[in-house]
Amino acid sequence: MDFFYNILNGFQITFQPTNILYCFIGVFIGTLIGVLPGIGPSGTISILLPATFSLSPVSSIILLAGIYYGAMYGGSTTSILVNVPGEAASVVTCLDGYQMARQGRAGPALGIAAFGSFIAGTFSVIVLMFVSVPLAKFALVFGPPEYTSLIVLGITILAYLAQKSLVKALMTASFGFLLSFVGLDTITGKARYTFGIPDLMDGVGVLPVVMGLFGVAEVLQNLDIPEGISVFKTRLGNLVPNQKDWKDSWKPITRGSILGFIIGIIPGGSAVLASFVSYATEKRCSKHPERFGRGAIEGVAGPESANNSAFGGGLVPLFGLGIPSSVVTALLFAALMIHGVQPGPFLISEHPEVFWGLVASMYLGNILLLIINLPLIGLWVKVLKIPQWLLLPLILLFCIIGAYAINNSLFDVGVMMLFGIIGYLMNKFGYEAAPLALAFVLGPIFEKSMRQSLRLSGGDFSIFITRPLSAVLLVMAGLVLLSYFFFKKQRGVLEGGGEAV
């Protein structure tokens, strides 16, 4: 049937030598930055986006996606060995993973993290494969009001999940929207907020903004981290978990995979959230919850699976509806647009090679990662010893060159540095950058949908509520907001528990 033709086509694309190489580069870099604390996948994807210009859309997506799920694998390595999360989604792995390392069980911890990630990653790709095409068909039911409401819901959930303050996150998101309005208005052609600066006619570039917010800002933040990370000196020993470990882990891995995928689909959901929820779930499902925090392997297996699965889930709205649901998918969205591939429900039918190529590459990527992470673990441990003073300037230089290369313009470099400062300050004052980025990417769609909706309804705002699907989405957004205010106490507990890490 059509389906098998497509997936075979996808594999054919993926197994071209160049694409295998790009997949490998992507997952390798991903593991690398996942291992290195400080620089995370969002920053890296932002920084490498311009470097993918000369590649075809498929190859770029394969590479960039590889960075992300590669980072999910790599992050667990530092979490387990050093008790420092390599990136946000591996924070939870520190809790039990490091304890396992202290008990001399670093090997099985690393092993189960890798295997769990592999199983979950592969699982999520399979589901993605089956779910996206029907979803794209369903998406045809989505009209402008539905898109508007969906974006509202997505931003609301993302803001809700903000660690510091919902209000601040909403402000950040508003700012993101406003920034996206700079430039020529697509509907009327009028120049907005350009102040006669020709570089702004096309709007503030998404790449410099994102590279600044996530790349440069991270570098600036890391300037003060004391040097030298002491890697836990332990013989890594056998990396293959023993039979008891498997017995204890298979359920967390299963639960983590499913949970992670669902959370990934939800607008605003992310791998970080998935890992936290998985940890909490495992603790609740366990017969001996007191073991958690002391080296329970379930505390590693579940979250590591969930964070990998969430990526596959996150791709569902991106490819099915054409709406990114998280910062990383927003970056992939930007990448697609830059390559001239219009994301939306028609992406799969108009550019099947992008979707199926990516899907096939994720299978390959997961296998490559398993190989990279287990036998090569010694290599990663050595990487942790690269001094910060060498690393950070290199990253910064890379950012500068990358930003310049977008349009051969120093203006973009300036924008990037400006947003680096903004991002740094925002972080210090408790404003999240993620809602800004997502809102910035979604801004044009949001405005277009809203204006179309109002035009459709003749100026009547009730169209958002009278159309059933849109109403449902808005009600969900409302519930999220309400629950924030009513359950503030519970949130305090959650944050308190998070900080105890």
Place this chain on the structure above:
Amino acid sequence: MRGSHSEAIGGIFWGGVGIFFALGAVKLKLGTFHSPGPGFIPLGTALLLILLSLFTFAKGLIRPTRQTGEIPWKRPALVIGAVFLYGLLITVLGFLPSTFILMVILFSLLIAFRKRKWLCVILCAAATALGAWLVFSVFLRVPFP
């Protein structure tokens, strides 16, 4: 100034941003509800921002936060200054020398107090500048200013 009032200052800042965008939006055609113009959504969004910033401002005054501590600004400022300088230098000196200088500045900023390492810094800076030139200019053919 900082510490307990940082929330309120934040509120004022974002309020200012909101007002800025709102004013700009009003200058554009607002259109009607029936057919929204270019200023319509920006105005709405800006108003939302202003509203939220008022809330933050008020909250900052009523409930001062704990001392957030001094924000380390020296190193980041130096880094940013160095990059700015780089931007100026590169049009004058070209890629290789400017990058070398930038790397020397950045490496020495971070390496902290170990004067013996000057040779190492110079070598690494040279290696980086050369390497970057090779990769970007020769391989990827990025035209530099």
